[in-house]
Amino acid sequence: MNGNSNMKFLYAGIAIALLLSILAPFLASPDPDGLESAAGGLIEGSKLSHLEETQPAVNAPMPDYSIGGMGKSGEVLAIAVGTLAVLAISFGFGKVFNKKA
Template identity: 65%
Template sequence: MNQNMKFLLVGLAIAIVISVAAPFLASPAPDGLESSAENVIEESKFAVLEESEPAIQSPMPDYSIEGMGKSGEILAITIGSIAMLLIAYGIGKAAKA
């Protein structure tokens, strides 16, 4: 097994560990981007933005799969992490060619 494949597998293992731990460690408070937006955008405009429909619907909104509880959160984060690693790997392979 070459070094790149070992690196990819270690990255995948770390991503899965973080995916399993994240739902239990995440803060219920708004994230940094949302709290920053609250400080910068007028409250009335922010409320309109929060209530508006997104341009594209997320396949797994709020990092969860509806109706599955914590296991849905773990699964959604794991799927997203693996997808991003595979996309990055594919881009790297394409750039190398």
């Protein structure tokens, strides 16, 4: 592959990632995920509810993949921002570790 087709591949990947981040809140299941349902089957209800009410050591910047008070648009924005942050971090690591000696 030459540099031009690599860039097209990169842009297509970014577009697909952003499309998925926009569609994810509308396609996600409202049922508990595998971890929550497994914990529900292993831990009795009172202990599980106590664990859910425990305050975290560090608060998430966008808890539950959403921005409070914005509804579905807050979920879309939070996931899109997270996706772009991961892409930017990955790009940065690629630049740092791809230095030619």
